Amino acid sequence: MTPQRFDELLTLVEKKIKKKDTMFRLAIPAKTKLEITLRYLATGDSFASLQYLYRVPKSSISKFLPEVLAAVYEVLEEYIKVPSTKEEWELVQRKFEVQWNFPNCIGAIDGKHVQIKCPAESGSNYYNYKGTFSIILFALVDAEYNFLYIDVGANGKSNDGAVFQASTLNIAMERNTLNLPQNAVIVADDAFPLRKDILKPFSKRNLTISERIFNYRLSRARRVSENAFGILVARFRVFERPIALIPETVDLVVKTCCALHNWLRKSSGKYYLHL
Structure with a gap:
């Protein structure tokens, strides 16, 4: 996927996958969530490998992955x-x-x-x-x-x-x-x-x-x-x-x-x- 296509997709899903920061922790940026999700689909890398690459806990990846998948499918289903x-x-x-x-x-x-x-x-x-x-x-x-x-x-x-x-x-x-x-x-x-x-x-x-x-x-x-x-x-x-x-x-x-x-x-x- 080219950078242009990625930016276009991020624009489509950002509001759906973006979370607010709290007093206790900073939310994972929507861009990072989309990057991890697309890399998982493109490579099949394990969550452990993705954790090492992006410094995002495996537990967080397993939690947001279905949400990002659902958001991407929702905006592209018409295709x-x-x-x-x-x-x-x-x-x-x-x-x-x-x-x-x-x-x-x-x-x-x-x-x-x-x-x-x-x-x-x-x-x-x-x-x-x-x-x-x-x-x-x-x-x-x-x-x-x-x-x-x-x-x-x-x-x-x-x-x-x-x-x-x-x-x-x-x-x-x-x-x-x-x-x-x-x-x-x-x-x-x-x-x-x-x-x-x-x-x-x-x-x-x-x-x-x-x-x-x-x-x-x-x-x-x-x-x-x-x-x-x-x-x-x-x-x-x-x-x-x-x-x-x-x-x-x-x-x-x-x-x-x-x-x-x-x-x-x-x-x-x-x-x-x-x-």
Whole structure:
């Protein structure tokens, strides 16, 4: 993040995270709180490491971190926006057709397991098929790696298809309340159901040439969701190891990183993608 972007973000959240000094102690400056929070997201550094670097007690960091995350997400949440008009959806479609040679596509869906330390008294609820503990980030991604929709917090025991079925996105699609263009489709992998509005690759053997071409083009379009997750992890290395926070705070971490991703994607352009 450039200094200019940091100052812009600080201006947006300062009033929400600033505390008053008391007779007994000086409040931690809003700038320091934001610096520590962003460094935690960008590096995944332990609270002990952050304490040493910023001379702020671990107990204070654990207390203000959720507050700062919530403030950042509140001011940037608008950057994660499901299109509301037919014209906005058609713009998404045009970009998929131009960039990925796949017409009528309004997005790619996928799920990502975010590793966490096993929550207390949670049993096997967060234990996933990979043998780790996690929560799930489910997302609809556009042709330029922006998150159009996210659903965060399903426990790792669930599968991507089940998370989608229970999502508000699926409910809106089934109720036909999204103002979608005619013949609009979402691309997905085999974890999701095959429907008239959800396309998956042919899975049978001995495919025809036409079916192979279809699978190739669908795979290219669908891969934007995988790439978006890859960019997210590369930019926010907190995802590289199990997150040692309670699930509610992990949810905030994920939502805030997704909002920052979209904000930086739009404000910094291709610079943000140059890893």
